Amino acid sequence: MAEAIRVLVADDHPIFRDGLSMLLASVDGIEVVATAANGRAAVAEALRLRPAVVVMDVQMPELNGVEATRELVAQAPDVGIVVLTMSEDDGTVFAAIRAGARGYLVKGAEQEEIVRAITTVAAGGAVFGAPLAARIAQFFAAGPTPPAAAFPQLTAREREILDLLAAGRSNGQIAAALFLSPKTVRNNVSTVFAKLQVADRAEAIVRARDAGLGR
Secondary structure (H helix, E strand, O other), X not given: OOOOEEEEEEOOOHHHHHHHHHHHHOOOOEEEXXXXXXXXXXXXXXXXXXXXXXXXXXXXXXXXXHHHHHHHHHHOOOOEEEEEEOOOOHHHHHHHHHHOOOEEEEOOOOHHHHHHHHHHHHOOOOEEOHHHHHHHHHHHXXXXXXXXXXXXXXXXXXXXXXXXXXXXXXXXXXXXXXOOOHHHHHHHHHHHHHHHOOOOHHHHXXXXXXXOOOO
16 A cells, blocks of 8 residues: 655645645545644744645745745755645746745645645656646746846846846845845845945946846
């Protein structure tokens, strides 16, 4: 008899969390080993229990689902993450993928679709809902944008932050858009200034816009 897939459910809404846990526990071949009400608890429980899959909400207190995914992938790459959330905007989808999620479904997905995503991710695959998969394919088919090569000394994350700076976003708005902490954004902005050898935000924005960023 095949070993059950061990799953952790992380969601800050108790009714949804408990309902999903009961639903999954009723499925042959799946064992819900724990639940978590915030991102910090999700990371701690996943590191302690090492489930095959964590079903992760995005908007959670203490540590959002994207940051929790990033931490888990770094510390326990064997644990697969399936994001299950209300949001299907491109910013959230791509932030979750960049963080290392191997599945992304919108709440309201059918039970069969959720179970299929869990089993696929547990087996090492990746699953995204059909509408999201089409947008993801279109995004990657477009290839890298030319401005990214304008500042080869910057990391991908630093270029992303510079692009948002050039678009006139504040540090707080950048943090929200990329699901990063304000401190992380401040540190990255300082690093960008140093690498570009600019004195302030205004000079960095001018350099970035001249290179085609911020559009």
